[in-house]
Amino acid sequence: MNQQPSFPRKMPIGIQSFEKLRRENYVYIDKTEIMYRLVSTSNPYFLSRPRRFGKSLMLSTMEA
Structure with missing residues (x-):
């Protein structure tokens, strides 16, 4: 049983x-399965997202 922090x-x-x-x-929602599918396809992707929208964090997650 998961307990919520107080x-x-x-x-x-x-x-x-x-x-x-x-x-x-910090709050983190695990999207590694989605990232794996994105990276494992043979098509290149251009990540066009607004500033401060998690691009660097996504790359840091993949590195870790």
């Missing part, structure tokens, strides 16, 4: 390091 978890606003995000208990 305090609200921090939102990872501006965090660009996966390791820091996990170490300091």
